[in-house]
Amino acid sequence: MKIWAWALLAFATSAGAAETAVDAIAAHKHLGVATCSNSVCHGASQVFKDSNILQNEFAIWQEFDPHAKTYATLSTPAAKTITAKLGLGDPAQAKVCLDCHTDNQPVAARGDRFQISDGVGCEACHGGAELWLSAHADRKVTHADNLAKGMYPTENPVQRAELCLSCHMGEKNRMITHRIMGAGHPRLSFELDTFTWLHPHYKIGEKWTKRKGEWNGVRDWAVGQGIAAENLLDVLVDPKTGWNGIFPELVLFDCHACHKVYKGNKWGPRQGTGLGPGVVRLNDANLVMFRHVLAPVDKAAAQRVFEETRALHRATTESREATFAAARRLRATLAELVTKVAAHDYDAASLDAILASIDADGARGEFRDFASAEQAAMASQSVVVAFENDGKLDKDKAALLHAKLDALYDTVKDENNYAMPRFNTALKSLRAAAP
Template identity: 35%
Template structure:
């Protein structure tokens, strides 16, 4: 079900990462306590002169969606966590490598103050701190210098997406891939949307000082680059035999769950419970690859990279068609689509955006080309998240007033209601609800 409880379950997953500046093997994870002083990030109020300095409070807030990362390790001891581990024969989830890769910060080189129970800690996202913790706040220090010492430049959309995707989609680094077996044992379905997840975790203020050091962020760019990176991550893992296959069967994690998990009736009056999809030329009744991010990238390409949109859509159709031919053909198709998504991501990361861009992308999502592709729950859930995310971006950036956005909240909520759960999902009803929500946003233009 697409709801805050589901998003909370998704947000308990994040990432230990390889540092792009230098290998983490030489870096040491110092632990949350090393960041927690009242003169650093442990204040009770966000009244610091340069950064808020209450980041620790926000990270561990027990009632906040932003506090989900601090609860990631504790989730392993919950009844659900214990049940999943027992079903899979992992032993205690709190010690299982398959779980700790995303529910903790399992760096091999740990300082004295490191605690595994801290869960997804500061260093899970910002990188092991031994190289920069003693100097990043000093007056001579620069952001570029901190990055050279191992700080992860999360202000860069592609870097942030790669960090988040390691657990919010999966990676090949070990203990960071949610298999179909894990989901069968009770793990929630994994979904990803970079701008939404960033806003839920935001513990920084984008003031003049932030802009001077890191530049201004753009929510549309963040969302678009996140979609491109999600497509690439999915295809890259699928193409690997050690991830894409499980014996003679494909790894069903990559496919649309609800294409198979539908009611079955073998009576003479049974009715088909799925719609065919022109964007996926696969054999009739074959399980489709989960293309929720592919659909979103197709929509944004129409607006931000129209010159590359047709090539991407052709690669997408060819990839789906290859699913009906064989593993080798599917892997080759995945490679071509991966390259097309990468080209789109690079183009979108470089270009500037106007005040009109978010409106145009919202319109494209519910437009004549994209809307017919909303035939399944996962893609539809991603679409309504995207529309809401882009509306919030318009509000944050002063392009739509808070009052105007509140005035159309009922239409957005109806679209959410249409994907409130896979059992009640109806494609035609969803498309109608999404169309009305988008028309309401367009009226604010």
């Protein structure tokens, strides 16, 4: 059993009745960032001798990590304009804003040194430190001991994805709605592996893997796609958050199906939806990617996801009942397959199968939608980094692949000027250069 697998079991035991990642994070009192930033803890300027960690995590978080600045954004003119349009008043006081821009715990669950102005601090991701703060630095205390006391298992890709997506995508207890987007909130986009390493405050090495188990970035990407797809379907079928009056919650649908420059005849068919022109369609980017996740794992299952996704698209044009039924069938399929994906060893052969699958989808026109193309670009990056980590690339080959990757990203840097043919050309060029 992989080490992160038993960490999941420890989490399930310690969390007790916790139903979601948000519940687990809130299960114990939050003591505040100040309790972690001491110079002999995570606020050191240099690594201590024989330390298992860098010990400068606080400084890195404070200076480089956007999570440290999320509360400050609530005082910007843009934030105030959004809440004014929504009738919410001061964004620094509005719960719907604080829930994701801060570690918004109930007052009774905050320690003496807790400050809401710290933004998304340590315990927002690692869980309330009430029971494990004083013990977790002791070398005799194992990681399993910390998990049993309420530390959240961020090393576990399933648990990390559920937590990250609760804000970066939204879930039924803290939903980023179409109304919030309409008031001016930026479009949400997330991919687990890419976003994990945008601003890292730790390194994967022998000491980390000894404590927390094997790390595999492509596996993390794969799991993240599955959990995001599950989350989409969970919200869709929830009668309170998935619907707004007579309309479904439109944030679940593809933004660019409606919001695009109206010029020329740009519509074209997508096999993955089976829908005609002028139809508002679900944002199925994570479902599209999950088929590529399955390419080296189970090709028959990938085809099943394709067919059930297409059936869901068709059901949205029929009735609410048909949509719910199709979503629940697909959700059950995903639940079965995410476990299989999480246990798969994404080796070098898997990387080639994933790139080939993505490239084939490009040729079929499946990246007509910007959101799917954006996800495919981030997936390609995870694969390229994995090739490097596996020692498959010499210096020149690595430089070539990164140049091809930059060219691919260039095609998705402006959603308003996205062109599928240009994206497909860059994707094919990257595929041809891969080992």
